[in-house]
Amino acid sequence: MAGNTFGTLFKLTTFGESHGPAIGGIIDGCPSGVTIDMEFVQAELDRRKPGQSAIVTQRKEPDTVEFYSGIFEGVTTGTPIGFVIKNANQKSKDYAHIKDSYRPSHADYTYDQKYGVRDYRGGGRSSARETASRVVAGAIAKQVLQEVNINAYVSAVGPLKLHKPYSELDLAQTEKNIVRCPDPEVAEQMERYIKEIRKQGDTVGGIVSCVIQGAPVGLGEPVFDKLHAELGKAMLSINAVKGFEYGSGFEGASLKGSQHNDLFNTDGSTQTNLSGGIQGGISNGMDIYFNVAFKPVATIMQDQETIDNKCEKVVMQGKGRHDPCVVPRAVPIVEAMAALVLLDFYLLNKTIKS
Numbered sequence: 001m002a003g004n005t006f007g008t009l010f011k012l013t014t015f016g017e018s019h020g021p022a023i024g025g026i027i028d029g030c031p032s033g034v035t036i037d038m039e040f041v042q043a044e045l046d047r048r049k050p051g052q053s054a055i056v057t058q059r060k061e062p063d064t065v066e067f068y069s070g071i072f073e074g075v076t077t078g079t080p081i082g083f084v085i086k087n088a089n090q091k092s093k094d095y096a097h098i099k100d101s102y103r104p105s106h107a108d109y110t111y112d113q114k115y116g117v118r119d120y121r122g123g124g125r126s127s128a129r130e131t132a133s134r135v136v137a138g139a140i141a142k143q144v145l146q147e148v149n150i151n152a153y154v155s156a157v158g159p160l161k162l163h164k165p166y167s168e169l170d171l172a173q174t175e176k177n178i179v180r181c182p183d184p185e186v187a188e189q190m191e192r193y194i195k196e197i198r199k200q201g202d203t204v205g206g207i208v209s210c211v212i213q214g215a216p217v218g219l220g221e222p223v224f225d226k227l228h229a230e231l232g233k234a235m236l237s238i239n240a241v242k243g244f245e246y247g248s249g250f251e252g253a254s255l256k257g258s259q260h261n262d263l264f265n266t267d268g269s270t271q272t273n274l275s276g277g278i279q280g281g282i283s284n285g286m287d288i289y290f291n292v293a294f295k296p297v298a299t300i301m302q303d304q305e306t307i308d309n310k311c312e313k314v315v316m317q318g319k320g321r322h323d324p325c326v327v328p329r330a331v332p333i334v335e336a337m338a339a340l341v342l343l344d345f346y347l348l349n350k351t352i353k354s
């Protein structure tokens with residue numbers, strides 16, 4: 001299983017399964033001399049942790065991070081940063097019924113087919129619990145990138161959508177409600193909707209939007225490692241992600257060039273920003289913005305037909321504690337992955353420019 005490391009210079013390797021003793025990671029390539037605010041790291045984890053509100057999984061984990069190396073007296077040393085988050089609230093008996101059969105649209109079937117051995121408890125390595133380690137690394141990356149602001153928020157839950165662009169929203173409102181939608185009225189509707197869907201034993205998808213402000217001109221390594229290509233990979237590596245678009249995205253395909261071109265100002269900025277802050281795979285200094293679409297959670301509390309490992313049909317119903325909608329907890333994960341991508345390119349840029 002060789003896909004557990006992300007990044008070129010600022011590299012995160014994660015380990016651990018949802019119902020094992022712990023998850024964690026090693027960050028290699030973090031610059032030395034950066035003062036790390038541990039309370040900020042923990043606060044970022046708290047934004048992602050399970051059990052934080054009535055509209056997320058009720059698994060109650062403190063998600064306390066313990067650092068074992070790479071930070072001395074609160075300052076990064078340039079050596080590998082090793083950290084662990086202990087698992088404290090596993091209920092593995094909820095997964096006994098999927099030991100020999102596969103939840104539709106989760107990773108049970110594909111992991112079994114690929115590896116032939118599967119830690120079925122809590123989805124094992126395929127659980128979104130792994131993303132806690134990404135949030136730790138993202139919180140460190142954010143502190144290296146002091147001048148860059150990365151703000152994600154929920155812009156859709158099922159059919160309920162925010163129709164305003166980020167520039168017309170008050171993003172300071174995002175963390176003031178449990179949905180993490182910056183429009184308080186829409187947030188209330190979304191909360192009610194998620195609760196209703198949960199009562200039905202069902203789940204619903206949604207969209208997380210993200211805006212990055214203050215990124216310098218020049219991030220991105222054409223032609224294969226374009227900034228938007230790496231952001232796309234980062235986002236698509238998050239559990240349950242189905243789509244990524246930046247700038248004008250899929251809507252842009254219906255426009256004419258005369259409507260779509262971002263005309264320059266004499267300082268190199270542009271009058272509009274349908275490019276989403278990236279041209280030719282390189283940041284142009286304008287805001288970078290993108291949307292990430294998440295599917296409805298696969299484990300539903302309703303009978304569904306599926307197959308067992310002998311390919312016989314069985315009827316299965318989800319058990320235990322699951323998210324009815326992932327987007328409220330996905331917001332800090334999206335920000336973390338964006339921070340990893342940006343910092344990596346920022347460091348790469350330093351290697352080619354004096």
Ligand SMILES: Cc1cc2nc3c(=O)[nH]c(=O)nc-3n(C[C@H](O)[C@H](O)[C@H](O)COP(=O)(O)O)c2cc1C
Nearest residue numbers: 106107126127128239240297298299322323326329
């Ligand atoms: C924050 C977050 C929470 C999630 N919670 C659950 C959950 O409680 N139950 C579940 O079946 N899937 C959950 N998922 C999605 C699964 O982890 C994911 O569907 C699974 O790994 C299969 O991968 P895929 O959907 O990307 O193909 C969650 C995803 C995220 C991002």
Ligand SMILES: C=C(O[C@@H]1CC(C(=O)O)=C[C@@H](OP(=O)(O)O)[C@H]1O)C(=O)O
Nearest residue numbers: 050057059122123127128129320321322
């Ligand atoms: C534990 C977390 O979320 C889990 C993600 C998840 C999945 O299938 O992705 C399934 C559930 O696992 P469990 O049945 O063990 O509670 C969620 O609670 C977490 O995010 O830390």
